[in-house]
Amino acid sequence: MVVCPPCSCRFVEVLQPKRDTQGESLGCLVFFFIHMRLRKKHIHIAIAAVIAVAAVVSRFYYDSPTPLSAVTLEEQKYSLLTDEDGSDSLHIFVFPGKDTLVATARDSLFLRRITRERPASWVNRLWLPSCFGLVACKTDSAEERPLTVIREDSVPAMLRRELATLTALQRNYCNQLSEIDYYMHSHDMQDEGFDVVIRHRERILHRQDSVSALMASIRKLQKSKVFRVEEKASYCIVNGKERFKAKERFTLRKGYKAFGATDDALRLFVRQFRSDGFRPVYLGADSIGYGDTPSKALSVPADTIICRMQQKGQNLVAIHYKGGGYYEGEYSDSLKARHGFGIGFDNRVRAGKWENGKFKGEQPVYSANHVYGIDISRWQHELPGRKGYRTVIKKVRRGKQWRRIRVRRKIVYPIQWDRLRITSLGTLSKKKVNGTVDFPISFVYIKSTEGISIQNTYYRNDYAQARKHGYKVGSYHFFSTKSGAQAQAAYFIKNSHYSHGDLPPVLDLEPLEAQIRAVGGEKVLLARARLWLEAVEKQWGVRPILYVSQSFINKHLNETDTKTDARYIKKNYNIWIARYGEYKPDVHLVFWQLSPDGRVAGIKTPVDINIFNGYATAFHKTFSGQK
Known part of the structure; x- marks a missing residue:
């Protein structure tokens, strides 16, 4: 044969x-x-x-391509901008959507972001050894537009635009850091989500450094009067773990691009032929690459970049929003759910419970490490209604005879100041407690006045006893919608104490909606509250605190353009919020009222339990400057 x-x-x-x-x-x-x-x-x-x-x-007559002949071609095209002497340079890429990416020459992330991966196939011809190492890939007319050429005369305007954009971005990073630092001021490692917040803070610091370096390079280039723009292009054939530099080759085949390996192409081809056993395909093939669909061109960065993760059976996601927002945590049905950390376009830090994409609030773990306090009034000495009285038999002389009559006497319970200790955080909501509730008390607020005619008869004695036993003490006024703000401020100042080391005075503002309407509406109420706050601040030289409920915050202190007093109050005054459940403030807090039905050893009646929004170091730092 x-x-x-x-x-x-x-x-x-x-x-x-x-x-x-x-x-x-x-x-x-x-x-x-x-x-x-x-x-x-x-x-x-x-x-x-x-x-x-x-x-x-x-x-x-040729074979059709097979998966064994498929490779990937990595393509990088960008413009290199340098000054007159070439000492400073920038990498620039203009996306098809006119969005511009600018980076320093040392920024390795820039090249990764503009790298386009093209599906390709080997096109070596057995009978023409000169084509060894040649690959081809399909093109797409919409994506194959030439690289946007940057004219030298347009460089100064482009640099100004980019510098303005980077300045705004840097300002946004500063705002985010401010909010994160506020969060860290009031939380520690035992709080859920604290570690995620810290990691995000490090990311922001790293980005700030990168933006600062880029802004410095732009400013240096702005001083140059002459610019040079050079178009750069590099290609790499990727076959498994092997990478080979390549150059674009001429081809007459329409709808395709050809690229040839430059690193020992013959050795590459022979080795691949032996190891993979693939049959070479030809440039004249009807199908090249993984299929008939060309690879997608680089487009303007999406508004949202989602990275999915798996951890201990949880569905986790990290979402980067183009405007600067970020979320990291669990998700369900494409919505944020259960536990996660987010920082929105308002730069507010939200770490805690999420449900159907909405933030529900933090769920802190309460322990002895927190700073707790109470607020008291006459109701910590008396019981309301009939329970506050007892019937006694009293002998009364009428004429020459003594008679016994029944008399109702008010029951007064003294506070045992040397025994005060929190034994219950209340029962209106479930709370995560580390260990047994047996927490010390660090501060006491005492009601002094209400409106222009009501005083707490126990105020003076309680104030003296609280200071005597070493508690940080403060006074508060219950605001009445039936009296003027100036008159109420004067009444409070006249009948209250404020001494060196005391906590700031508090305005207790909790009107009903009917009372708000009766006083003339929300605008009138907020204007009066602001007058009270400013009058007391002027008299005592210390900025008061505003006590309100969560619902009041949501409805009346939402900072719309027409509510100038609301915006002013939120910006200039600390807030003490009442919310019985998870922690969900929309403002910077100084105190948070956990419950109205707590229990304290040494006090007979239920007590309002409060927590400082921070820990001992922050508490002393916050109030150490009080006169």
Whole structure:
């Protein structure tokens, strides 16, 4: 039997070749015909002719691409901007959507962001060794527009725009850091989500450094009067773990681009042929790459970048919003759920419970490490209604006879100041407690006045006893909608104490909606509250605290453009909020009232339990400057 050179088959197998390749089968038939017709001494001429014919025929008869012939081509195109002497430079990429990406020459992330991955296939031709290492990929007219050329005369305007954008971005980072630092001021490692907040803070600091370096480079370039713009392009063939630099090659095939490896292409091809066993495909193939769909071009960065993660059976997601927002935590049905950390476009830090994409509030773990306090009034000495009285038998002389009569006397419970200790955080809501509730009390607020005619008869004694036993003490006024703000402020100042080391005075503002309407509406109420706060601040030289409920915050202190007093109050005064449940403030808090039905050893009646929004160090730092 005689061996056929094109495919190594034997003549007896010519009619049923092993390979289903039209080019090789045709070569077998030609070789067989020549062998039967020519004499042995001319067979070398026939073999050469057959090889030449096979080379031409193989150009038109080729295999379709297979996954084994697929590779990836990485493409990077950008503009390099330098000053006159080339000492300072910037990398610039203009996205199709006109969004511009600017980076320093040292920014490695820039190249990763503009790297486009193209599905490609080997197109080496067996009969033309010069094409070893050649790959081809499909193009798309919409994506193959030439790189946007940056004109040198437009560089100054572009630099000004980018500098303004970066300045705004840096300002946003500063605002986020301010909010995160406020969060850290009032939380520690035992609070859920604290570690995520700290990691995000480090990310922001790193971005601030990068933006600062970029702004410095732009400012240096702005001082130059002459700019040079150079277009850069680099390509790399990626085959598994191997990477080979490449250059774009000329091709007459429309709708395709060809790229040739520059690093020992022949060795690359031979090794791949042996290891993977793939059959080479040809540039004339109808299908190149992973399929008929071209790769997607780089587009303007999306408004939202989502990274999915898995951890201990949880569905976790990290979402980066283009405007600067961020969320990291659990998700369900494409919505934020259960536990997570978010920082919105308002720069508010929200770490805690989420439900159906909405933040529900923090769920702190209460322990002895927190700073607790109470607020008291006459109701910590008396019981309301009939329970506050007892009937006693009293002897009364009428004429010459003594008679016994029943008399109702008010029951007064003294506060045992040397025994004060929190034994219950209340029962109106579930709370996570670390250990047993047996917490010390660090501060006491005492009601002094209400309106312009009501005083707490126990105020003076309680104030003196609280200071005597070493508690931080403060006084509060219950605001009445039936009296003027100035008159109420004067009444409070006249009948209250404020000494060195005391806590700031408090305005207790909790009107009903009907009372707000009766006083003239929300605008009038907030204006009066502001007058009270400013009058007391002017008299005592210390900025008061505003006590309100969560619902009042949501409805009346939401900082709309028409509510100038609301915006002023939220900006200039600390808030003490009442919310019985999870922690969900929309303002910076100084105190938070946990419950109205707590229990304290040494006090007979239920007590309002409060917590300082921070820990001992922050508490002393916050109030150490009080006069």
